Structures are given as structure tokens and as C-alpha cells.
Amino acid sequence: MDKPFQHHPLRLRRSLLSVPASNARALEKSSSLACDGVIFDLEDSVAPEKKADARAALVAHFAALDRTVPQERIVRINAFSGREGPADLEAVIACGPDAVLLPKVEEPQDVLAVADWLAERGAEETPRLWAMIETPAAILNLAGIAAVGRTRGGRLDCLVLGLNDLRLATGIADMPGRPFLVPLLMQAIVAGRAFGLDMIDSVYNGFTELDVFAAECEQGRQMGFDGKMLIHPAQIGPANRAFGVADAALAEARAIAAAFALPENTGKGAINLNGRMVERLHLDQARRLIARAELITQKENRT
Numbered sequence: 001m002d003k004p005f006q007h008h009p010l011r012l013r014r015s016l017l018s019v020p021a022s023n024a025r026a027l028e029k030s031s032s033l034a035c036d037g038v039i040f041d042l043e044d045s046v047a048p049e050k051k052a053d054a055r056a057a058l059v060a061h062f063a064a065l066d067r068t069v070p071q072e073r074i075v076r077i078n079a080f081s082g083r084e085g086p087a088d089l090e091a092v093i094a095c096g097p098d099a100v101l102l103p104k105v106e107e108p109q110d111v112l113a114v115a116d117w118l119a120e121r122g123a124e125e126t127p128r129l130w131a132m133i134e135t136p137a138a139i140l141n142l143a144g145i146a147a148v149g150r151t152r153g154g155r156l157d158c159l160v161l162g163l164n165d166l167r168l169a170t171g172i173a174d175m176p177g178r179p180f181l182v183p184l185l186m187q188a189i190v191a192g193r194a195f196g197l198d199m200i201d202s203v204y205n206g207f208t209e210l211d212v213f214a215a216e217c218e219q220g221r222q223m224g225f226d227g228k229m230l231i232h233p234a235q236i237g238p239a240n241r242a243f244g245v246a247d248a249a250l251a252e253a254r255a256i257a258a259a260f261a262l263p264e265n266t267g268k269g270a271i272n273l274n275g276r277m278v279e280r281l282h283l284d285q286a287r288r289l290i291a292r293a294e295l296i297t298q299k300e301n302r303t
């Protein structure tokens with residue numbers, strides 16, 4: 001079933017492809033891909049000596065962009081408190097993306113500082129802010145970071161897990177099924193949902209192992225994630241499938257909506273639908289799922 005609470009308009013975020021801003025071919029290709037969003041990366045996929053060139057390439061790319069392509073556009077900057085961060089944010093202002101992804105957020109102030117910087121520059125509603133959760137400190141401070149979603153006009157939209165950095169910092173093993181990471185991922189889900197944020201699962205590095213990748217997407221969906229950060233175009237199809245709306249789930253949602261629309265169920269809080277109790281909260285979930293399915297259909301008809 002769909003998630004219970006959301007503080008911003010419904011967006012498709014099944015597949016978010018990271019594209020190094022220093023890779024001209026990948027930049028060019030990104031607009032033609034069926035991912036729901038592109039994360040233009042100025043951080044770890046760009047070598048230190050290429051940072052300035054990557055910013056310039058990104059600004060040129062956005063200047064020539066066809067903004068009718070149905071993709072959300074996010075720029076991942078380097079840490080705002082570091083050497084490259086302020087110049088990256090100036091590039092963000094020039095680009096005008098939908099959102100800025102902040103890496104290695106450790107405490108609420110890491111997000112608030114950027115929100116205040118953007119507000120001072122007159123950037124009121126957009127870009128939105130997304131925060132990467134990828135350090136032990138971020139895990140300890142999850143509730144405080146997610147709570148930023150309720151301040152500064154609710155500018156924080158999404159938490160994105162970064163398991164490469166988290167494994168590096170903690171020593172947690174990279175294992176099939178992510179057994180020792182699942183408890184941390186679930187903490188993130190609970191914190192994000194408490195403040196109405198969208199939740200994006202971490203990248204999977206083995207971009208040729210598509211069966212394993214599909215299983216990890218399915219696991220992420222079952223945990224409650226909305227989508228996954230990707231590193232390669234081959235991962236888009238499996239992610240869109242796993243985080244899309246299955247036919248059976250859509251049929252069930254339609255049955256719930258139809259049942260509550262029956263005259264005999266008017267005014268009822270709970271009904272019997274084929275031997276299962278269904279409440280009005282399930283009707284709300286069903287309506288959201290139907291709306292998401294409609295968004296997917298609209299997108300597929302446009303691309």
C-alpha cells in the first residue's frame with residue numbers, strides 16, 4: 001500500500017539517476033532517459049581538479065536544457081561548509097534546478113544554513129532541499145534533521161541514503177540483503193515519514209548485476225522507500241518497475257474506492273471487502289496509489 005502522509009505534492013521519484021557533471025556524454029544522454037529524476041553530481045564523482053570545469057559544464061547544460069522533459073532535476077553540491085560548497089551554490093542559482101542535494105548532512109544546521117543562504121538570495125520556493133544521510137552522526141541525529149521538513153517553509157523534501165559512505169564510516173559489511181544496514185535504513189524511514197519527507201534508497205554499485213539490483217529495489221520498496229538513487233541507465237527500468245504500481249495493487253485500490261462509493265457504505269468508517277476489514281484510511285491510501293498510477297501513465301504517454 002502507499003505511504004500514509006506527505007507534506008508536499010505527489011511526485012514520481014522511483015528512479016533518480018546520478019550523472020557526474022564532469023561527464024559530457026552522460027550529461028547529454030541524461031535528458032533522453034526514462035528516469036524520474038536526474039541528480040547532477042558535483043560531489044564525489046567529480047575529481048577535485050575538475051570541480052570548476054564541472055560547474056561550468058553544468059551551467060551550460062542547464063542553459064540549453066529542454067525543460068518540458070518530464071524529469072525532476074537535482075544538483076548534488078559539495079559540503080556547503082567546505083571549499084567548493086559556496087561556488088556550487090552560485091552555480092545552482094545559475095542553473096535553476098528543482099532541488100539541491102546536500103551531501104553528508106550530519107545535523108539540522110547543515111540544512112538550515114543552506115535554506116537561509118537560498119532565502120537571502122531571494123530563492124523562495126525552489127530549489128527544494130534534499131539531504132543525504134550517510135554518516136554515523138546523521139543516523140544519530142535523524143529526527144532533528146528530518147524535523148527541518150517542518151521549518152523554513154518546509155523546504156526539505158527528501159532524505160537520500162548513502163550507504164557507500166555509511167559503510168566506510170562504520171565498517172558495516174557490504175552483504176546481500178543488507179542485514180546489518182536494514183535497522184539503520186528503517187530508522188531513517190521512520191524519521192522521514194514522521195515529518196512527511198520522501199525517502200530514497202541508496203545506490204547499488206554492481207550496475208551489471210541487474211537481478212541482484214532488482215531484488216534490492218524490491219527490498220527497498222517493502223521497507224517503505226519511494227525510489228532509489230541510481231548510477232547507470234541500465235538500472236532505470238528495474239527501479240521504475242519495483243517502485244511503480246503493480247497491477248494487483250491498482251486493482252485492489254480501485255476495488256476499495258468503488259466499495260466506499262456504494263450507497264450502502266455511505267457514512268461507514270469500516271466495511272467488509274471480501275472478508276477483509278477496510279477502513280477510511282485504506283481509502284485515502286487507495287486514492288494516493290491511484291493518483292500515482294495516473295502520474296506514471298501520464299509520464300509514459302509523454303516519453
Ligand SMILES: CC(C)(COP(=O)(O)OP(=O)(O)OC[C@H]1O[C@@H](n2cnc3c(N)ncnc32)[C@H](O)[C@@H]1OP(=O)(O)O)[C@@H](O)C(=O)NCCC(=O)NCCSC(=O)C[C@H](O)C(=O)O
Nearest residue numbers: 018019020025026029041045162163164165203231232233
Ligand atoms: C559506473 C560508471 C563509471 C560506468 O561507466 P561506463 O563504463 O562508461 O558505463 P557503460 O559503458 O556501461 O555506459 C553505457 C552507456 O551509458 C552511459 N552512461 C553510463 N553511466 C551513465 C550515467 N550515470 N548517466 C548517463 N549516462 C550514463 C554511457 O555514457 C554510455 O553511453 P553511450 O556512449 O551512449 O554508450 C558510470 O555509469 C558512472 O559514472 N555512473 C555515475 C557515477 C556517479 O554519479 N557517482 C555518484 C553517485 S554514487 C553515490 O552518490 C554514493 C553515495 O554518496 C554513497 O555514499 O553511497
Ligand SMILES: [Mg+2]
Nearest residue numbers: 134162164165
Ligand atoms: Mg556518499
